[in-house]
Amino acid sequence: MTAYVLVVEDDPDFIGAIQEVLRGLSPGATVQVAQSRDAALALLAASFFDIIILDLKIPATDGALDVDSQHGFAVFRRAQTIASGTPVVVLTGSPAEDFIPELLGSARQVDVWGENRNVRTVDFLPKYKFDSFPGIIQASLQSIDTLADVELDRSGVDLSTQDDRLIRIFARRYGGARVVTSLLGGLSGAKVLRLRVTNAQGAPVHDAVAKIGSIEDVVDEGRRFDNDVARLEPRATPRKLITLEAGAKTSAGVFYGLAAGFDETAFQAATGVPDHARAAVRSVERGTRQWGQGVNQSRRTVQEIRSRLLKDERLEVVLRQYDLEWVGEFEKAPIQTRWCCTHGDMHGENVLVSADGSAVIIDYGDVGEATASLDPITLELSLLFHPKGPLRGGAWPTHAQAAAWGNLDRYVQGCPAETFVRECRAWAGRAAAGNREIAVTAYAYLMRQLKYEDTDKALALALLAGAKALFDAT
Incomplete structure (x- = not known):
């Protein structure tokens, strides 16, 4: 599975060092580089990323001389707004940056890739400790690469990268080895999917319904389910299994388990x-x-x-x-x-x-x-x-x-x-x-x-x- 990495760094030597580490750990990774605040914001808006590596001290625009931690912090805030579950590794030249406490205060421990292993969504690494960088990033890259171990039969359903991530994360979370998808619905930017998940022995794990959409909409649906739908008789609705809000940029998914036979x-x-x-x-x-x-x-x-x-x-x-x-x-x-x-x-x-x-x-x-x-x-x-x-x-x-x-x-x-x-x-x-x-x-x-x-x-x-x-x- 291709890992998508955004590197926000204006120092060519450091860019080269980061790319070398990434190539060594995940040869198939797709790495995009932004050398300024505005370039990073544009890439965040346009592309999907599994991991963000962010130097705080960057200029506002490419080639400008106004290098300042505020520009890197602006990128961080934007990433937290549109992709709060995407892990960020913050690089800086000094451990005394004013923004560090707030950055670390945004950190959560989340099982991003469905391995029953929590990942810090914000990690801090001073540049003078760059030798520690491979150790920080290696497990996450391996988690992304091995999502490909889950076979996904799309059955003609058009799935975005975010959809793909969430389905595989869900399957791996429950020990699935193969998923067959079918489209049940999907208007107004959301998809409703039927997922038949089987394990390595071919035995059924879950016959599930997934609602995949924006994080805001999925969280709202989960709230409606808990407040109103859960009041109904159990036979009237599937049971809610899990809500996944990390690992898929602006998308999230809520997954419900069906009893067999509703075909x-x-x-x-x-x-x-x-x-x-x-x-x-x-x-x-x-x-x-x-x-x-x-x-x-x-x-x-x-x-x-x-x-x-x-x-x-x-x-x-x-x-x-x-x-x-x-x-x-x-x-x-x-x-x-x-x-x-x-x-x-x-x-x-x-x-x-x-x-x-x-x-x-x-x-x-x-x-x-x-x-x-x-x-x-x-x-x-x-x-x-x-x-x-x-x-x-x-x-x-x-x-x-x-x-x-x-x-x-x-x-x-x-x-x-x-x-x-x-x-x-x-x-x-x-x-x-x-x-x-x-x-x-x-x-x-x-x-x-x-x-x-x-x-x-x-x-x-x-x-x-x-x-x-x-x-x-x-």
């Missing part, structure tokens, strides 16, 4: 055997029921409900594009709701189903409070609007049927997933405070669809008319 998505179940489709929806409803138990009804405006899915400023953009004059007054209407914790993005790819119809939900980045009917309405309408929705771009529903969305019998005529749609709507009816909540929840979902370039706008507008007609009928 299809709700999208696949939706158009299959009706009893299987029915069982899948009912399993999701049972598994998430605790979120709504004991929640009293409350009054919310349409604007409050819609803004959970589409912010006000984005609504203004949508309204400039479409003739929806009724929206202004409609948004002011107060309605009765049941407002509780929801998954928030319950499309069919976020529901995994077993052969007996049991279901688990994954991907918790949008968990939070909304109308109780949001999850079933999202599950139903995602058949038509999610990029992998099985009914997206199909002949059903006609625009006339879509405009009759509130009349379920008419709407589902000829539907290839009739049982699934009926079950989603029945779930919504049991969860919601009434038909107005269901209508407004559909309105919010559909208004959000209008912001996407690849949405079937005519279908979304016809369904909006159907949702508004349901509201008006109440």
Whole structure:
């Protein structure tokens, strides 16, 4: 496995000495050199690095004479901001630098490369002790090189260097020798992956779901899981195994362990055997029921409900594009709701189903409070609007049927997933405070669809008319 190293140093002799050590310890390492603050900041922004070797006393720009420890410290602060889990070896000519205590105060002990061996994320080495440099760096370079011992079958999934690092680190952390990946989802810059990890004997280690994204988003998802998802029955969700925040620059991953047998998505179940489709929806409803138990009804405006899915400023953009004059007054209407914790993005790819119809939900980045009917309405309408929705771009529903969305019998005529749609709507009816909540929840979902370039706008507008007609009928 190629180790990527950034060397920030302006002394040509020292650059040569560092490169010689790196070549000796890891011949395949890719080493990039920055000789100033600005050059280092540019490389940090543009490239991935496993390790940073940083001389504090550098100039602001290449060739400048304003050598100062403040410039090196600026590089360090930037590295800590965008890649806090990337180990940094700080070199300086004097042990009395003013910044040293703060640098060392940023140090953490982290198992960066999944070896059950903690690494200091910040190490300090005076240049006059450079003979100690190989000993400081050798174990880390070896850890990176041997990540290649984990075989990674990408199965056509496009993985970045950061994705690759996190998957291999996860596998090695649990004794895995081989990982087979498949893509479950991935919108808005994150990936949701299925990872089947086996050991050196070929025995299963973990059937896991991984959410890989920015450190901020992954930490936020972990918090949502601990605060809200963990309250559900264990059968409803995978168990959280580990969160990895180091070793992959700006990326992190949270990994969940699945029970065996959840081999299809709700999208696949939706158009299959009706009893299987029915069982899948009912399993999701049972598994998430605790979120709504004991929640009293409350009054919310349409604007409050819609803004959970589409912010006000984005609504203004949508309204400039479409003739929806009724929206202004409609948004002011107060309605009765049941407002509780929801998954928030319950499309069919976020529901995994077993052969007996049991279901688990994954991907918790949008968990939070909304109308109780949001999850079933999202599950139903995602058949038509999610990029992998099985009914997206199909002949059903006609625009006339879509405009009759509130009349379920008419709407589902000829539907290839009739049982699934009926079950989603029945779930919504049991969860919601009434038909107005269901209508407004559909309105919010559909208004959000209008912001996407690849949405079937005519279908979304016809369904909006159907949702508004349901509201008006109440």
